[in-house]
Amino acid sequence: MDESELDCLESKDVAAMGKVLKTFVEKNNPVFTFPSLNENSLRRRLWSALFKILVDSNSAPNYALCLESIRILSREKTDLNDLMCDEWLNILLQHAGLMSQEEALQRINQPSVEYNVMLEAQKCLCNLIFNSPTAQKACSTNHSVEGVVMRLRTYRDPGLPHDIKFFDMKMLFLITALCADVRPRLKEELHGLTYLMETLDLIIKEAVGVGLHDSTLSRESSEELIHDHHHQISIGSQHPTLSDSQVDLACEVLKVLFNLTVGKSKQDVGGPMEMRRVGVDEEEEAHFLRLTTVLHDLFLCDAVSPAKRDELRNHTVNLLVNIPSNCYEELMTTIPKDARDIPKDVEYEGLNMQAIAVLYDFLSDRLKEAQAPRMQQEKLCPVLTVLVEAVRVHRSIRKFLRLRILPPLTDVLHRPEEGETVRNHLCRLLTTPASDVHKLVSDFLFIICKESVSRMVKYFGYGNAAGLLAHRGLMLGGKGTSGNYSSDSEDSDTEEYKKYRDNINPVTGCFEPPRPNPTEGMSDEQKEFEAMQLVNMMDKLTREGIVLPARIGEDGRPEPLEHVLQLQEELPRQQVRQPQYNACDEDDDLSD
Structure with a gap:
C-alpha cells in the first residue's frame, strides 16, 4: 500500500475508502508478509487508519473490508507487539459482539447484528492472540473470556451462525492454551x-x-x-x-x-x-x-x-x-x-x-496407522493411557477387552508378533524403541493378563515379554503385586493349543517342530571339544566387551556375571524354576 492509498484511507471519503480496501484484500488475501510496510512508518499509519475507520459510524459500510484487511495484516508478527494496545483490542471485541455482562444489558435492544462483521472481528482476534504476547496478556485480563461465556448461553438460538460459535471456541482455546492463569477464573467464576x-x-x-x-x-x-x-x-x-x-x-x-x-x-x-x-x-x-x-x-x-x-x-x-x-x-x-x-x-x-x-x-485403527516409531508416540500414547487406567480400575472393562484382545489361543503355528490382529500389533510394540509406548503397552497387556507371568509368556512369548519381566523383577515367574484379581479357575485351553502344547517354545511363543540332535553320532571326545570351543568363544566375546553374560538374581532381575562358567551354578535352580515358564499354564480361565 503506497502513500496515496494511505491518504485515501485517512480521508472521510467512504466510497474511496471502500475501493482501496477492496483492492488491498483482493491483492493480499494469500500474502503473509508485508516487507514494503517497514519503510516510513507505513505499517503504523495503516493500522491506525484502519482502526479509525472502525470507530467511525459513518464508515459502517466498510467495516467488513476493514476487518478483513486487519485479519490479513495480523498474520505477520513484525512490530505486532508494539502496535497492539487495549483500545484497539476493545474495538475488535465490540465488533465481535464480545462484551461484559453490563454492556450486554445496556445494548439489549441494539439493532440487528451484522454477522459477517462479527465473524471477521473474531478472526482478527484469533490471529492477534496467536501471534502477539501483548494481545494474549490483554485478552487474559479484559472481558474477552466473559464475552464468550455470555454468548455461550445463547447457543440455543437457531439464528446464531455456526461460524460464530466455531470462532468463539477457537478464541477461547487460544486464550486458555497460551494464558494458563485464565483457566481458574473460567472454570470457577464463570x-x-x-x-x-x-x-x-x-x-x-x-x-x-x-x-x-x-x-x-x-x-x-x-x-x-x-x-x-x-x-x-x-x-x-x-x-x-x-x-x-x-x-x-x-x-x-x-x-x-x-x-x-x-x-x-x-x-x-x-x-x-x-x-x-x-x-x-x-x-x-x-x-x-x-x-x-x-x-x-x-x-x-x-x-x-x-x-x-x-x-x-x-x-x-x-x-x-x-x-x-x-x-x-x-x-x-x-x-x-x-x-x-x-x-x-x-x-x-x-x-x-x-x-x-x-x-x-x-486403538485397532491407530495400531495400523502407527507403524513407524516416530508416529507411535503421538498416535498411541493417549488411547493407551486411557486403556491402562481403565483396565487397572474397572474389572468389567478389563474382562471385556481381554476377551477381544486375548481370546482362547488357537493359532500357535505363528509367532505372536506375526499377523494383523490387535494382539499381534501390541506384541510387536513390546520391543519398540519408543520408550513411552513400550511402557504403556507392557502395562496394558500385563494387566489384562492379570499380572500373571505364565499367561503373559503364553500369549506373547518370553522373548517379547523379557523387558517387562526384567523391569518388574519377575524373570523367575510369579505374579505382580499391584493388582487385586479374582482367583484362577478351570483349564480352558483350546483343542488346537492342547494338540501342539508340548512342542511350543515358550521363548518364541509358537510351535516348533522337533529338531535333530546336532551332537548325534559324535563321540564323547568330540562333544567335549565342541563344548570347549563354545566356552572359549563366549569368553572371548566377554573379554572384548561385546557381550555381558548375566543370570537371574534372587530379586527376579538380571545381574552380570564375572565369568561364563558361573552359569553352571545356575543350572539346578533354573531347572527347578523352569515349569513356571511353561507355555501350557493352566490358569487361562475366562472368568477372570
Missing part, C-alpha cells in the same frame, strides 16, 4: 465447564433432532440437562450422525475442556473419597462424572466422513486422559430390561459396553 458441556450436549441433541426452544440457558438448567440426556442417547437404536461443521465445533469445545482439566492427578482410583484426598473437591468430582457421561455419548456419535469421525474420537480420547480414572465407570451404562436394539457383542455382565468397543476400535 462456570465454564458447565456451559462447555452444555454446548457438547446441544450438538448431540441437534444431531439427534431433539427440539431446542429456549434461546438462553442457566447454569442450573445446564446441569440438569447433562444429567438427563445420557439415558436418551445411549439407548437409541441409531447413533446420531454429526455433520462436518458439528464435528469441527465439538472438537474445538473438547480442546478448551482439555485446557481446563489438564494437570489433574491420575492416582484417584479409590473412589470419591480418594478423589477428594488428591485435591478433587465434591463439585469438581460431579463435573468430571457429568463430563465422562457426555464423552460417552460422543463416542457413540458417527460422522459424515471417516476422517471427521476419527478426529472427533481423537479429541475425545485426549480429554479422557485428564479425567480421573474412577469416573470411567460412566462409559458403561446399565442395559434397561426393555432395551431391544443393543448389539449382543457389546453386552457384558448386564452392561452396555458400546463406548468401550469404540475405544477398542480406535
